[in-house]
Structure formats: C-alpha cells, structure tokens
Amino acid sequence: MKALVYHGPGQKAWEDVPDPKIQQPSDVIVQIDTTTICGSDLHILKGDVASVAPGRVLGHEGVGTITEIGDGVTTLKVGDRVIVSCIKSCGKCSFCKEGLFSHCLGDEGASGMGWVFGHLIDGTQAEYLRVPYAETSVYKVPEGVPDAEAVMLSDILPTGFEIGVRAGQVKPGDTIAVVGAGPVGLAVIMTSALYGAARVISIDLDANRREQAHKFGATHDVDAAAPDWREQVMALTDGLGVDVAIEAVGIPQTFDACLKIVRPGGNVANVGVHGKSVDLPLQDLWIQNINISMGLVNTNTTPMLLNLVASKKLPAELFATHYFTLDQMMEAYDTFSRAAETQALKVVITRD
C-alpha cells in the first residue's frame, strides 16, 4: 500500500510500504477513506517530537471501513464505518477505567502513552491501518454523518472540548478568551457553546483566522499584535479579566497572555503542546486564586460529541476548507503547512 512515511526532520514521502496485518486478537484493519493533517504532524516533521522514529507512517486522525477483524473482536465487523480515535484505549487498565485513556497502560506503542498512531505505531495517512484494542478505540459512524465531519472527532473536537472547555470549567454566562484560532482553538470556541459561554473572545495574529472564529461562535476578536490587546480584552470585562483563558498555540508568549487576562478566581486552561518551559509567576498568581489546567486529550467525550455532530448541533463541516485525494498527500501537506497564505483550517484527504 501507499503511505506518508516520516524519514527524519524535514523529510517525508508518499511511498510503498507493506500492508498492515492483524497482530493481536483485538486488532482490526481499517481501509482509510478519509484522513487529515494536524499541527502535531508538522511539529514531528520539524523534528520537535524525538519519540517518532524515521520510517513511521504519520497521521492520527481518520475515518475508514473495517476490512479484517482479529479473532477476539465481537462488537465490530467487516464493513463497519468507523472513526479512529487519536488515542488508544485498552479498556481494561486502571487509567482506561477512570476515562484517562491518554495514559492507557496497554503496551501497544508504549505503556502509559495513549497517543500512539503516527507517533509510536504506524498512523492514518495511509491506505490501510492496523488498529489495536479496536473495540475500545474506534467509534461507529452513524448514518448521515459524512466523513469530512466525522474526521473532526478523531482529535480536534474532543481536544478543544476536554482540555479547553471542560478542564477550564466554562460555565453558563462566562466570558472566555481563546488565544489561538487554529483548528484546535476553533474547536474550543465551537464547543464552549455547549456549556453556555456568553462572550467568546478570539485572540490571534492572523486576521483571516480571527474572522473565521466568528463563524465558530466567537462574539469578539482581538489582534494579538495590537499594542493595546490586553486593554481591549479588559475593556470587555469591566476591567476584571475573563472567567476562563484558554491557550491553544503552545508557546510561552501565549501562555503568559492567558495569565495576563484571567480574573481573580478564574481558570487558565492550557491546550497547546509546548516545547519549552514557561515562566509561572507564582508570586503574583497565588493571591489571585487562579486555577491552571493542562493535559493530553482522552477522547472519552467522543461518543457524546459524535451525537451532537449527527444531530447537527455541532457544525463540524466548518473546519473542512480544502479537499485532496490520498495520492495528493504531498500537496495537502504543502497547503496545510502554508495555512496563513492558503487560509486552510483542516484539509480533508479522501480515498477517491
């Protein structure tokens, strides 16, 4: 089959690799019908994620059709259309039992690490995929949900909702600020409506993304490069600061921005993946009663979010801006990696 193979920093190729095979009784093989590219894939290609070995097939988001099942699989069958979650879940370990799939102790990839596809085992940017612990790691796609919507449930919608909205304890009537309006920040904005955020301030450097943010539910936007960006946010909150500030970029500057705009007693939810340490001015924060949260997505809210997408309560189609076929994988990467110019949010890459 063909797959997008990582060959070390800056190097990738769409090339022939062996077809995946069932290795464990709980595995299934999925024919990938639709996949997409995540900011994390670009991080890997920059060489930021040392745990990805050259030779690895990338990708952790996908929707496909089961073509083969292991002997132990009873709740899935050949022909089922499924969403592949970016996080594995063995369903049996202590972390999986408490819903902390991000730290699943099953030994596929590495025990204790939930993100395995396109990281520690071969991923979804391929014609076929082996899925371990399949019964607890894939979700059947209901009738009527197109692939281009379902694929947003592999990663970005659960990430924005779990690590942004829920960890940030967004409540009805809150004013929240979301720093970063990439697909993940936009997923935070979209799902913050579920918990009744009244005012949603999108903060980004990119004017196109700030404008897009309004379609996803932002009520205000602020240019992160404006000298008075903080004053603009404070003016929207009677000078008090926002109830919840959510970081969706992954750099020290944007984490710091969240600390500067949160009100006393408020929450800072960090969603971004950081490569450097950040300053934590505890000497100022402790007396402000600030809560700070962070984490790797569990994807334990995927079934709930999928219900909302199926019933058209979450317009997941808004994320899809560009369409490609699998054999145009290199072009899809090029478009996604130049998002500021191409105005790409999520590229949807389909079998045909």
Ligand SMILES: NC(=O)c1ccc[n+]([C@@H]2O[C@H](COP(=O)([O-])OP(=O)(O)OC[C@H]3O[C@@H](n4cnc5c(N)ncnc54)[C@H](O)[C@@H]3O)[C@@H](O)[C@H]2O)c1
């Ligand atoms: N915690 C998790 O489980 C998890 C899961 C998936 C992704 N992520 C992380 O979430 C983050 C966002 O992902 P994405 O795919 O939306 O990324 P992205 O790169 O598409 O979007 C980032 C946005 O931040 C904006 N930005 C950059 N610098 C800024 C600044 N100084 N001030 C304001 N805005 C700025 C960019 O213009 C862009 O719109 C990444 O760090 C990604 O790795 C975390």
Ligand SMILES: [Zn+2]
């Ligand atoms: Zn991702």
Ligand SMILES: [Zn+2]
């Ligand atoms: Zn587990």
